[in-house]
Amino acid sequence: LYHPPHPPHPPHPHQHHRTMRKRLAQFRKLGRTPDHKWAMLRNMVTSLIKHERIVTTLPKAKELRFLADKIIGYAKKDSIHGRQLA
16 A cells, blocks of 8 residues: 655744854865965965955965955954954
């Protein structure tokens, strides 16, 4: 005898679904030690903000884009905390 499968239950109204935290441990290594990589990216963000344009490789640019967006977002918040983070 065939019984079709039951439809899934709707989520409970008080149940919170956890969203994926992206980019937490998914950074590129870029062939460097972590300290060297972060120092390099920090210097590149500084140069990018100062000169508005830099020449670099595509993988570095992709990492830099994420970090620069984050830093610019902190700086745009008109607060002391935001400036300290930037």
